[in-house]
Amino acid sequence: MIPRSTYRLQLTRDFPFSAAQAIIPYLADLGFSHVYASPITTARKGSSHGYDVVDPTRINPELGGDEGFRQLAAALRARGMGIIIDIVPNHMGVAGGENPYWNDVLRLGPDSPYARWFDIDWRGPLILPILGATLPEVVASGDLRLQEGQLVLYGEQALPLRPGSTGGDLHDLLDRQHYRLVHWRTANDSLNWRRFFSINDLAGLRIEDPHVFEDTHRLYFDLFREGLIDGVRIDHVDGLTDPAGYCRTLRARFDAIRDGEDRAYIVVEKILAADEALPADWGVDGTSGYDFMRDATALLHDPAGEEPLKALWQSFDPAHVDPLAVVTQARRDMLSWQFDAQLGACVAAFEALVAAERPAAPAMEAINPAMLRRAIERLLWVFPVYRTYHDGRAAPASDTAARDKAWEDVQPHLPPGEANVARLVLDWLSGDKQGDPTLVAQAVRRFQQLSAPIAAKGVEDTAFYRYAPLLSANDVGSAPEQFSISIDTFHRRASERGGLFPHAMLASATHDHKRGEDVRARLAVLSAVPDLWREAVARWIDREPDLLVHPADRYQILQTLIGVWPHEAGRPLADDFSGRIAAWLEKSLREGRLRSSWEAPDSDYEGRAQLLVERLLAAEDFRADMSAFLERIAPAAMANTLAQTALKFCVPGVPDTYQGCEAMDFSLVDPDNRRAVDYVARQAKLLDDEGADGRKIGLVHRLSALRNSAPALFAHGSYRPIPATGLRAGHILAFERRHEGKRLVCAVALRLGLPIVERGGMPDEPWWGDTRLEGEDDLPPARMFARDPYFVNLYE
Incomplete structure (x- = not known):
């Protein structure tokens, strides 16, 4: 069943199925057709997100188990609503001894029936990077000991033993296991199994194996067969060996249960590059919406502000001014620091290919592993998309543009005389270069x-x-080279999405976002008033000079503060405000890995940065100045919020609202964006159209009702841009949608930051001048946008 709109819920033991069930009347009143839930299968105890699944065959007992889920599904059905669930086919949680399948692999090694579940190189013992020191140090300190027939680490984690290996010297016992315990810092260089990104607690699954697919997906098919779920969102589809094959298989299995109007709704979590298209032959309904989130935010950015803001940034950090150069260096760092073992496995796979070719191709004699490593790592430095989709037999034509761009961009990085090696790798990725099918598939998969x-x-x-x-x-999904996009570009992408994936999700906030949708909408105003912002920054940037904090970090702190400052005039800072900023700042400094890192935190520098925040928040004059600045830009920020919301509910696709974001959302990066939502307060605002929260909830409510009144129009309606003409034509994005005699007209006012700041409200008729919508002479902008930056009307 295709949702009309979805509402994302993060389920945890503190917000289980019963809590979700309690807010169904509120969600129904708002007009949402479906709950879109985080993973419901059994995750690690106390998981705050559910993606560390330890048993995909059982519904999580911490959430309420099978019975709790059935009650939730029944309550939704009683309201005419449904549920979409998040599934995690790429990896499982393996930390803490809670995963029975992983434990069986540790006990029996390659003989375990579950060894085929995980992507492990069994040419040696499985590397377990779970020690906080070297093995001799851990043994000497007594943190690892034999206890009741099993190894116990740090008094809390039990490690299974190989059958028949109990008793005797501890060192000898360890040597006889199917695994080797090592210091966690060595994982990047020594790991011999695929993990999720650089997270040692998450082990990659071999979901391409039909037996693994069946074992780990049986629950989802059973839930769909019983009518308890309406579809799934596939987490990190690009981590799979063959995303296209997986999605087609999933579609076929769901369609075999129920097809036609009631077929399963399937979307994929997929980060698309700015001009990358999701392949149309996977059998899915689209992405989970990062591409819309990227485009909507870029549309709010005033292109005139790009150069002034870049110049301001350069004055603080002249070493990081070219976004593509910064990205390339960051890729180099990550590949070298965190993925050396995986890179080594990739190089070895291509070396096996080269070795197999040498007897028939003498030119291969000149290619050695070092050359292959240089070619592969340099291609990875510049690869323009997340990945290509060679399935082990051939590559789709849609991959061609990405490989061509990689070939063009890698040239400056290749050592003299070694371009042919990079070309060879790309030829194998394209399928133009043949070889032993098994070796080709292995090498391409690794890359x-x-x-x-x-x-x-x-x-x-x-x-x-x-x-x-x-x-x-x-933010997640953003294109570093894309500060803003034109109205025509937005129209083109919305039209293409509507043509190929009319039911794709449209997100404006997610459980992974770095800044909430209203933080982004507010910060976007700065692109319209860069001079005003520069003057404010000049007053703030050098405060507390005794604290030696890098200007670039100071500047990010100031942006973050203005982004999350209380949006209601005179409202005091919440008790947890300072702590939220501190958590964001720690993550920002450590993720950037310039002046601190997760691996080696610089507590002295972090302490100075945190103290700077504390002193700023304690300074009455700074708080007053910050509040005054926010008061000036708040109406423009609200205009951005409402325009973004209107677009999400009106362009082709299924609008998704992240939990709590029907009201104003000023969250930061996780775990801040996963905090508990005050639903009592939001329910009170549903009937109150005043204030920022009320205006946003009111718009969500009205547009949801509109979608529910004309579901066929929104599900199948055409999309045609309505051009604007006249003095301010560049400030209006408008379109119509038609289906079976119904016509929707939607227009939003864009990039009004400067005139709104100057006037304190929406521009009047003289400012708009002769601006009109083509064919809509009865809708002058000053009337359409007298109070709000959107106009939406359904014509029967």
């Missing part, structure tokens, strides 16, 4: 499963903490 985490860790988890002219441009 494709490495390029995705390098892209993710290099861009969103590193570069976006090193390069920050405007933080609203730095």
Whole structure:
């Protein structure tokens, strides 16, 4: 069943199925057709997100178990609503001894029936990087000892023993296990199994194995067969060996249960590059919406502000001014620091290919492992998309542009005389170069499963903490080279999405976002008033000079403060405000890995940065100045919020609202964006159209009702841009949608930051001048946008 709109819930033991069930009347009143839930299968005890699944065959007892889920599903059905669940086919949680399948592999090694579940190189013992010191130090300190027939680490984690290996010297006992215990810091260089990104607690699954697929997906098919779920969202699809094959298999299995109008709704978590398209032949309904989130935010950015903001940033950090250069260096760092073992496995796979070719191709004699390593790592430095999709037999034509771009961009980085090696790698990725099918499939798989985490860790988890002219441009799914987009570009992408994936999710906030949707909407105003912002920064940037904090970090702190400052005039800072900023700052400094890191935190520097925040928040004049600045830009920020919301509910696709974001959301990066939601307060605002919260909830309510009144129009309606003409044509994005005699007209006012700040409200008729919508002469902008920056009307 295709949802009309979804509401994302983060389920935890503190917000289980019963809590979700309690807010169903509120969600129904708001007009949402479906709950979109975080993973419901059994995760590690106390998990705050559910993606560390330890048993995909059981519904999580901490959430309420099977009975609790059935009650939730029944309550939704009683309201005419449904549920979409998040599934995690790429990895499982393996920390803490809670995963029975992993434990069986540790006990029996490659003979375990579950050994095929995990992507392990069994040419040696399985490397377990779970020690806080070297093995001799851990043994000498008594932190690892034999107790009741099992190894106990740090008094809390039990490690199973190989059958028949109990008793005797501890060192000898350890030597006889199927695993080797090592210091956690050695994982990046020694790991012999695929993990999720650089997280040692999450082990990659071999979901391409039909038996593993069946074992780990049986529950989902049973739930769909019983009518308890309406579809799934696939987490990190790019981590799989063959995403296309997986999605097609999943679609076929769901369709075999129920097809037609009631077929399963399937979306994938997929980060698309700015001009990358999701393949249309996977059998899915689209992505989970990062591409819309990227485009909507870029649309709010005033292109005129890009250069002034870059110049301001350069004055604080001249070493990080070219976004593409920053990304390339971040990719290099991540590949070298965190993925050396995976890179080594990739190089070895291509070396096996080269060795197999040498008897028939003497030219291969000139290619050695060092050359292959240089070629592969340099291609990974510049690869323009998360990955390509060679399935072990051939590559789709859609991969061609990415490989061509990689070939073009890698040239400056290749050693003289070694371009042919990079070309050879790309030819194998393209399928143009043949070889032993098994070896080709292995090598291509290694490359494709490495390029995705390098892209993710290099861009969103590193570069976006090193390069920050405007933080609203730095979020999951954002394109570093894309500060803003034109109205025509937005129209083109919305039209293409509507043509190929009319039911794709449209997100404006997620459990992974770095800044809430209203933080981004507010920060986007700075692009319209860069001079006003520069003057404010000049007053604040050098405060507390005795605290030696890098200007770039000071600047990110100031942006973050203005982004999350209380949005209601005169409202005091909440008790947890300072702590939230402190948590964000710690993560920002450590993810950037310039002046601190997770691996080696610089407590002295972090302490100075935290003290700077504390002193700023304690200074009455700073608080007053910050509040005064916010008061000036608040109406423009609200205009951005409402315009973004209107677009999400009206363009082709299924609007998704992240928990609590029907009201104003000023959250920061996780875990801040996963805090408990005050639903009592939001329910009270549902009937109150005043104030920021009330205006946003009111808009969500009205647009949800509109979608529910004309579901076919929103599900199948055409999309046609309505051009604007006249003096302010560049400040209106408008379109119509038609279906079976119904017509929707939607127009939003854009990039009004400067005139709103200057006037204190929406621009009047003289400012708009002769601006009109083509064919809509009865809708002058000053009337459409008299109070709000959106106009939505349904014509029967």
